[in-house]
Amino acid sequence: MRVIVAEDQGMLRGALSALLDLEDDIEVVAQADNGEQALELIQALQPDICLLDIEMPKMTGLDVAEKVKASGLPCKVVILTTFSRSGYFQRAMRAGVHGFLLKDSPIEELSASLRTVQLGGRAVSPALALTFWDTENPLTSKEQEILKLIAQGLSANEMAKELFLSSGTIRNYVSEILQKLDAKNRIDAIAIAEKNGWLV
Incomplete structure (x- = not known):
């Protein structure tokens, strides 16, 4: 299978x-740092799989996954992350990614997961799976938008x-956000949402 590795940390990307590349059935055809x-x-090389880090410059791995899906490109996307945030996972699933590792x-x-994905399956690190299925984002898209503006x-x-909207409506939204997140104040609400990846 032909694979692209996208990771902004040069040493990790190279390793x-x-x-x-040592695997008989895997060929890394290109590397990207953003x-x-x-x-x-x-788009240029049409690989079988692209291994994407989430947090990269210019475009996140999740942004890339969404564009791959929207463009109808045949490449399967596998996200590689250090972040066990349920919001990231939910967005990745909506973007049609095949793996979250x-x-x-x-x-x-990792090699076994890529083979599973190549054969049409999905692969999620066991350490992440249970956490993610249990933690749904409680905020509506409008509440997320308002919390992002508060953060700004x-x-x-x-x-x-x-x-x-009216100021009264905004205050109602803020009150609802604090209640849903069981937050003491706005700063606390932002911290809780960011920790869970609910402001993506």
């Missing part, structure tokens, strides 16, 4: 590529103008 480059390589997985596990430092009046 991963070298280890995968999401934009990864997408260009996927931890960076510290043994290379044998906007006041209720500024948010009202931005979203074409």
Whole structure:
């Protein structure tokens, strides 16, 4: 199978590529150090699988996965991450990714997962699976939008103008957010949502 490895940390990218290349049935055809480059390589080389880090410059791995799906490219996407955040996982599933694996997985596990994906299956690191299925994002898309604006430092009046809502409606949304997240205040709500990956 032909694989592209996209990871912004050069040493990890090189090590991963070298280890995968040792497998008889895996060929790393290209490496990318940012999401934009990864997408260009996927379009140009049409690999079987692209192994994507989530947090990369220019475009995240999840952004790339969404564009691959929207473009109807045949490449299967496997996310490689250090982040066990349920929000990331849910967004990845919506983007049609075939695998969601931890960076510290043994290379044998990674190779086996790539083979599973190549054969049409899905692969999720066991350490992540249970956590993710149990933690749904409680916030609606509008509540996520408002919490992102709060994180940017906007006041209720500024948010009202931005979203074409009344200040009272914004305050109701904020109250609902705090209640859903069981947060003491706005700062606490932002911290809880970010920790769980619910502001992606």
